[in-house]
Amino acid sequence: MPLVTMTVNGLPATREVEGRTLLVQLLREGLGLTGTHVGCDTGQCGACVVHLDGRPVKACLMLALEAEGANLRTIEGMANPDGSLSPLQQAFRDHHGLQCGFCTPGMIMMAAALLADNPKPDAREVRDHLEGNLCRCTGYQNIVRAILAASGQEPALAET
Amino acid sequence: MYAFELVRPGTVEEAVALLASPDAQALGGGQTLIPALKQRLARPARLVSLSGIAAIKGVTASGGTVTVGGGATHAEVAAAAARTYPALAALAGRIGDPAVRSRGTIGGSLANNDPSACYPAAVLASGATVVTPAREIAADDFFRGMFATALADGEIITAVRFPVPVRAAYMKFVQPASRFALAGVFVAQTPAGVRVAVTGAAEAGVFRWTAAEAALTADFRPESVRGLVPPARGMIGDIHASPEYRAHLVGVMTARAVAAA
Numbered sequence: 001m002p003l004v005t006m007t008v009n010g011l012p013a014t015r016e017v018e019g020r021t022l023l024v025q026l027l028r029e030g031l032g033l034t035g036t037h038v039g040c041d042t043g044q045c046g047a048c049v050v051h052l053d054g055r056p057v058k059a060c061l062m063l064a065l066e067a068e069g070a071n072l073r074t075i076e077g078m079a080n081p082d083g084s085l086s087p088l089q090q091a092f093r094d095h096h097g098l099q100c101g102f103c104t105p106g107m108i109m110m111a112a113a114l115l116a117d118n119p120k121p122d123a124r125e126v127r128d129h130l131e132g133n134l135c136r137c138t139g140y141q142n143i144v145r146a147i148l149a150a151s152g153q154e155p156a157l158a159e160t
Numbered sequence: 161m162y163a164f165e166l167v168r169p170g171t172v173e174e175a176v177a178l179l180a181s182p183d184a185q186a187l188g189g190g191q192t193l194i195p196a197l198k199q200r201l202a203r204p205a206r207l208v209s210l211s212g213i214a215a216i217k218g219v220t221a222s223g224g225t226v227t228v229g230g231g232a233t234h235a236e237v238a239a240a241a242a243r244t245y246p247a248l249a250a251l252a253g254r255i256g257d258p259a260v261r262s263r264g265t266i267g268g269s270l271a272n273n274d275p276s277a278c279y280p281a282a283v284l285a286s287g288a289t290v291v292t293p294a295r296e297i298a299a300d301d302f303f304r305g306m307f308a309t310a311l312a313d314g315e316i317i318t319a320v321r322f323p324v325p326v327r328a329a330y331m332k333f334v335q336p337a338s339r340f341a342l343a344g345v346f347v348a349q350t351p352a353g354v355r356v357a358v359t360g361a362a363e364a365g366v367f368r369w370t371a372a373e374a375a376l377t378a379d380f381r382p383e384s385v386r387g388l389v390p391p392a393r394g395m396i397g398d399i400h401a402s403p404e405y406r407a408h409l410v411g412v413m414t415a416r417a418v419a420a421a
Contacts, residue, residue: 020163056259061194065166113258132257
């Protein structure tokens with residue numbers, strides 16, 4: 001079987017994969033990084049979003065071999081180096097941006113990608129950016145509040 | 161997914177050679193093809209990924225022409241064409257969602273020719289040229305109905321050349337759950353006249369709405385197409401919208417695109 005070599009959360013990783021192995025399967029089953037979730041497996045829900053060379057991608061819509069040489073970041077790489085929650089993660093906790101938590105890894109990765117490009121998004125931009133991330137618990141309101149708070153803005157702007 | 165071999169050539173020449181085998185299939189960004197493979201709607205023995213070919217990436221502009229590499233992602237086009245062809249960049253920036261825009265490519269979208277895809281409207285309205293390793297295909301000759309194009313088996317899109325219109329805009333009315341266009345209209349005013357291309361609405365896929373083109377060539381104002389509606393015959397009818405409603409939306413989106421151009 002072919003080998004794929006990549007950097008995952010700053011560490012080198014090499015694994016044997018099949019042509020049809022999805023990136024999300026490699027992460028979860030090959031590398032044991034089960035924080036990246038498989039929600040729908042059809043590309044609709046966004047629970048599997050990871051960063052590929054700094055850009056958000058759905059790990060269930062990409063073949064593992066396509067990530068050859070890439071720099072990947074998953075939810076496991078989002079906490080502070082001392083293990084405490086990053087400001088974005090802490091904001092999700094403080095503002096109840098999660099209930100069951102299943103969509104949260106994808107939400108955090110997608111929100112982090114947004115804030116890297118646009119450090120002070122307005123509520124409209126936050127909602128647009130989350131178009132491909134589904135949450136069946138929160139009604140999104142507290143997720144938008146959390147992201148606004150993480151960007152140093154008033155969370156109540158989510159209602160605007 | 162059925163098992164397949166995945167190969168990732170570095171040049172167009174290698175890709176063409178690898179695609180010569182009858183059960184080989186090209187892979188662009190995979191945002192449509194991978195779901196289709198999961199549903200076992202396709203069974204290629206070999207998938208030839210185009211993502212490792214540097215020569216078909218990027219967006220360049222010179223002399224009133226914007227050239228988009230066949231492997232350029234929607235996100236790349238949204239960023240790189242923002243100044244040189246803003247209507248095209250705006251369309252690319254609203255395809256799918258941010259993760260889809262990171263992977264999906266213009267070449268993949270055009271080769272698939274989904275009747276609800278956005279890019280075919282831009283290509284047809286702009287009068288763009290689709291470039292393959294073997295030839296150049298005018299937009300008017302490229303689209304051959306729903307999921308059908310002029311591409312031969314194994315023929316890949318290396319670039320798309322857009323003559324930048326004088327004014328242009330794209331407006332779509334999205335189905336609220338899938339966010340695919342129920343009707344999307346790209347209007348381009350060119351020195352040779354106005355071109356209007358409609359996606360999302362018709363059974364036969366993207367088409368030019370010549371009645372609106374004539375009205376707008378005579379007078380490029382939203383009022384010129386007020387009340388003008390294409391025939392409902394041939395429009396898609398499903399649980400989301402009837403043919404008559406889609407035809408109505410085409411008229412409304414056309415007027416909005418003219419106002420925005």
